[in-house]
Amino acid sequence: MTSRTLVSALQAATDGPVTVSGWVDTVRDQKKVQFVVLRDESGAVQLVHPRAFSPEGEPLADEVAETITGLSLGTFLTVTGQLKHDERVKLGGVEVKVESIEVVGRSLPEAPIADDSSIDKRLDWRFLDLRVPRNNLIFRIQTTLEHAWRSYWVERDYVELHTPKLMASASESRAELFEVDYFEGKAYLAQSPQFFKQMAQPAGLGRIFEIGPAFRADPSFTSRHATEFTSVDAELSWIDSHEDVARMHEELIEAGFRAVKEKHGDEIAATFGVEVTVPTLPFPRIPLAEAKRIVAERGYVVPRQDEDMDPEGERQIAAYVKEQFGHEFVFLTDYASSIRPFYHMRHADDPGLTNSYDLIFNGVEISTGAQREHRVEVLEQQAREKGLDPEELGFYLDFFRYGVPPHGGFGMGLARVLMLMLGLGSIRETTYLFRGPTRLLP
Secondary structure, rough: OOOOHHHHHHHOOOOEEEEEEEEEEEEEEEOOOOEEEEOOEEEEEEEEEEEOOOOOOOOOOOHHHHHOOOOOOEEEEEEEEEEEEEOOOOOOEEEEEEEEEEEEEOOOOOOOOOOOHHHHHHHHOHHHHHOHHHHHHHHHHHHHHHHHHHHHHOOOOHHHHHHHEEOOOOOOOOHHEEEEEEEOOOEEEEEOOHHHHHHHOOOOEEEEEEEEEEEOOOOOOOOOOOOOEEEEEEEEEOOOOOHHHHHHHHHHHHHHHHHHHHHHHHHHHHHHOOOOOOOOOOOEEHHHHHHHHHHHHHHOOOOOOOOOOHHHHHHHHHHHHHHHHOOEEEEEOOOOOOOOOOOEEEEOOOOOOEEEEEEEEEOOEEEEEEEOOOOOOOHHHHHHHOOOOOOHHHHHHHHOOOOOOOOOEEEEEHHHHHHHHHHOOOOOOOOOOOOOOOOOOO
């Protein structure tokens, strides 16, 4: 295998022989000298090739020059040449004088997308769209964010689980289930790992987390919904209330944002024009009823007071928190039991409210967390109130028949966090391969 040097390592390398591989970003085919900008996964470098001429000034046969002349943008190359440091070179202060060039993957001459193509057109050709440094950077940021989150959990003795995505029954509402044929019967794609996270509590695992796919048969075409998304989940035992979950949640967010800012902060500012702010602890907390009153005082009345905060309400309360606390995050707490799942624990002194929260980031809900109900007879009753058949939930309810500690957790959308962190307009940008009601390709 050829000893290949990444572009990002060239500045630290000494002048001399070097081999680089990547794809053609631009070509300047001039009369006396040719320039190629070669890009790989780590950056871009300028290749230079002076044309050969006879003493009489006639061009000489030159295989390298002919190859460069015939290059189309996007073609993958391996180039061997002489590395030279030169501060006059704008692109990184280094260039490679080409000695040999191998075309390893030729591109068609006309690209199907351009910088001004629509997001839907770009998604049709996502593998080309991701060659753009801006889009490529998103998933490097995602890697740093997920690694920081995993590190936070692992350092605190959480166990990472990988729960099944095929289920025999609904974990929440049947309205958002994908039904699939399963041998002689039916199965459902998991809307969340909720039941399986909770199963880990009577199993004695204590603190667990998962980062994995989830599926919602929701025919929404908004900027923040998808039919398949990456869910970030955690569950922990021996809590006193949802406040214990929220405290862990905000520490997790802070750790992730700190890691992203340290590694990518300058790049994010230059690429997206956004300053990543590491949030201070603790995050503000506002009961939902109070939040609705605050929003009404700002001139916006949430249409249904007996329902969740709507998108405009989320934006308004976020603006209030930014003004009053200088904070991008806020926990909205004490949600009505009528708009929460059957497994959320209700207030001891007010069964109309739950020990739960939504986490709002820059005006958009990114997560729901709660203390779970662990008393099986209460769970059965609350399931019936939600129109669910306890018999169909038998495997889940069995978790609670042989002893279970008080517990709680949250689920959070990864693509939403990235979208809001980078100031982007849609999770289509922050999802590697987006899935929505009308998109199953590529």
